Amino acid sequence: MSRTAVISIILTAGLIGCAPAPEVKKERPKVTRTSFGNTPEGTEVSLYTLKNSNGIEVGIINYGGIVVSLKTPDKTGHFADIVLGFGSLDGYLKEHPYFGALIGRYGNRIGGARFTLGGKEYKLAVNNGPNSLHGGVKGFDKKTWDAVVDNNSNSLILTYTSADMEEGYPGTLETEVKYTLTEDNELRIDYKATTDKETVVNLTNHSYFNLAGQGNGDILKHSIQIMSEKTTPVDATLIPTGELKDVAGTPFDFTAPHAIGERIDDAKDEQIKFGGGYDHNFAVDGQMGTLRPAARVTEPTTGRVLEVQTTEPGIQFYTGNFLDGTFPGKGGKVYKKRYGFCLETQHYPDSPNKPQFPTTALKPGGTYASTTIYRFPAPAR
Numbered sequence: 001m002s003r004t005a006v007i008s009i010i011l012t013a014g015l016i017g018c019a020p021a022p023e024v025k026k027e028r029p030k031v032t033r034t035s036f037g038n039t040p041e042g043t044e045v046s047l048y049t050l051k052n053s054n055g056i057e058v059g060i061i062n063y064g065g066i067v068v069s070l071k072t073p074d075k076t077g078h079f080a081d082i083v084l085g086f087g088s089l090d091g092y093l094k095e096h097p098y099f100g101a102l103i104g105r106y107g108n109r110i111g112g113a114r115f116t117l118g119g120k121e122y123k124l125a126v127n128n129g130p131n132s133l134h135g136g137v138k139g140f141d142k143k144t145w146d147a148v149v150d151n152n153s154n155s156l157i158l159t160y161t162s163a164d165m166e167e168g169y170p171g172t173l174e175t176e177v178k179y180t181l182t183e184d185n186e187l188r189i190d191y192k193a194t195t196d197k198e199t200v201v202n203l204t205n206h207s208y209f210n211l212a213g214q215g216n217g218d219i220l221k222h223s224i225q226i227m228s229e230k231t232t233p234v235d236a237t238l239i240p241t242g243e244l245k246d247v248a249g250t251p252f253d254f255t256a257p258h259a260i261g262e263r264i265d266d267a268k269d270e271q272i273k274f275g276g277g278y279d280h281n282f283a284v285d286g287q288m289g290t291l292r293p294a295a296r297v298t299e300p301t302t303g304r305v306l307e308v309q310t311t312e313p314g315i316q317f318y319t320g321n322f323l324d325g326t327f328p329g330k331g332g333k334v335y336k337k338r339y340g341f342c343l344e345t346q347h348y349p350d351s352p353n354k355p356q357f358p359t360t361a362l363k364p365g366g367t368y369a370s371t372t373i374y375r376f377p378a379p380a381r
Contacts, residue, residue: 037089065102075303080213101141107204108349111239115352136167171197208340211299215333220261226254228282303379310345
């Protein structure tokens with residue numbers, strides 16, 4: 001072999017040896033299903049676990065569409081479950097404050113447990129003082145939904161048919177809720193509904209968050225910013241008066257970040273007294289129907305961050321004022337007063353009785369559509 005041929009072979013071998021390794025694409029984990037027990041009627045309830053390649057994991061059961069767990073990392077890379085709830089189905093079958101649940105047919109309160117639509121009055125279950133709350137005695141949170149997995153989008157699609165006059169609401173409502181966990185660390189919830197008779201619809205999710213980890217103390221040192229310049233003030237039974245009130249100069253001004261506990265017990269503020277803290281609807285800035293920022297929460301010790309975006313006109317900020325330590329949570333942890341906060345995206349409470357509010361009426365041929373995103377950016381260091 002000639003000297004030139006030898007050199008050529010050496011150079012070729014060298015080039016081959018120096019070639020960059022092919023990029024290895026992360027494979028997104030598949031949605032898994034396991035049994036989560038059976039209802040008293042004998043219906044099996046399934047737990048669906050969605051994961052992304054960054055290690056974030058969310059567990060959802062088809063009973064009530066409940067988010068039973070949500071694991072995200074802190075600034076040291078340690079993962080913890082940041083939503084309140086129970087370790088077994090038994091806890092969710094008993095009365096509880098809607099931990100993690102899908103809420104419908106109407107989220108939040110309807111004053112006097114009645115409304116008029118198309119000239120006809122409809123009476124609802126009275127289950128919150130004189131009012132109706134979160135869809136009645138057996139709302140969507142207590143229904144077993146049909147479930148389909150879409151591994152292509154890392155999604156769980158839940159469907160439920162609510163019969164005409166179920167809990168007093170007119171129309172057969174075909175409802176679909178799609179949970180998606182993205183590679184951008186977003187838990188996206190897409191709601192859709194159609195009806196065969198005019199009705200009212202207001203769907204939301206009632207997860208309680210604690211960014212320090214579920215059961216790890218109260219949430220008063222969390223810092224929150226709410227993208228809202230106005231609230232809908234309430235009466236003593238937490239029904240909106242119909243006004244829109246500026247937050248400026250009040251304990252409800254979160255246009256810049258404040259610790260949740262900074263003004264939560266302001267004895268001079270009537271609204272704080274009515275709610276026992278924060279339990280109020282904020283009018284989200286920007287155009288209703290467009291996906292836009294609604295809130296941002298940070299936890300100082302872990303660095304965890306939660307950002308909320310929504311197409312809805314409002315968001316209910318609730319600070320767990322009625323938690324009282326009677327609910328044995330996951331891992332034997334007990335949830336005391338203000339151990340969790342909720343950010344429930346929504347139309348305004350009592351909208352069916354407040355014509356000045358954005359309407360919640362849905363007619364045949366129309367489609368109710370709403371999107372909310374809970375995003376978990378890289379922890380603050």
